[in-house]
Amino acid sequence: MTTAVDRLAPGDHICWTFRTDDERLTTMLEFVGAGLGAGEKVLCFTEEIAPRTLRSALADLGVDIEAAGARGQARFHTADASYLATGRFDAEAVLDGWHRQLAEARQEGYTGLRVIADMTWAARRPQVDGAERLAWYEARASRIFADAYATVVCMYDQRLFPGDRLRDIAAAHPAAVSPRTADDWHPQLRLVRTADPAGLCLIGEADRSCRDALEAVLAGLAEDLPTGGPVTVDVSRLAFADVGCAAALARTAGALPYGMRIVGASAALHRLLEMIGADAP
Structure with missing residues (x-):
């Protein structure tokens, strides 16, 4: 069966909302598995699910995640080690980091870069300095990803983000997906x-x-x-x-x-x- 993940293409920067833990896990597994199957480099930024849990679930699905990790094709990071590595959300520094990641993936010879990020940290830890600039950051990230090399999914939990804030965040992406998306969805x-x-x-x-x-x-x-x-x-x-x-x-x-x-x-x-x-x- 064709899913929304199958309809993504390099250059897509998607606001992917979800309402259950199962939806989050299923999307992450499908996205990572599809990227590795296509020979792309995959970066997975996780907050609520431990990296080892994701690796184990991928292995259960038949994905040779250990080999992918050993050759550097698949990398898993927590929010504390990535978005919040400096103890705050430094939007400009994170944007600069994407330029480096894109250049590195190209230099390594990958046909594309796949990125999936659970942005739950911004709701769980709203006191983090800089978190109020999240929509601003997402809009500028759309500019970086418009070179049609990376396929990027930003995951937002509808249970945690207020509707008005989620609308602002969604508008910073060229397209959005929700659990209510029709089977024939394609990026807007x-x-x-x-x-x-x-x-x-x-x-x-x-x-x-x-x-x-x-x-x-x-x-x-x-x-x-x-x-x-x-x-x-x-x-x-x-x-x-x-x-x-x-x-x-x-x-x-x-x-x-x-x-x-x-x-x-x-x-x-x-x-x-x-x-x-x-x-x-």
């Missing part, structure tokens, strides 16, 4: 930076539910894609865009030193861009 929005032409490809639907992620990726284009010409944003595979998406595109176009070319705009998006004074061919 995919943000993929392109090299030729230098720019960004938007795939799916863009509305307020993922706006913070979109705005963070757009805002970083000038730095992430240094070029002597206009940045190209391909929206030909964007099935829906609301006025907020159009406004974000217009703001970015005005901020980029050499401007922006928006290509493939639908008639509806073209009208929105015209309404706010932006142009799209």
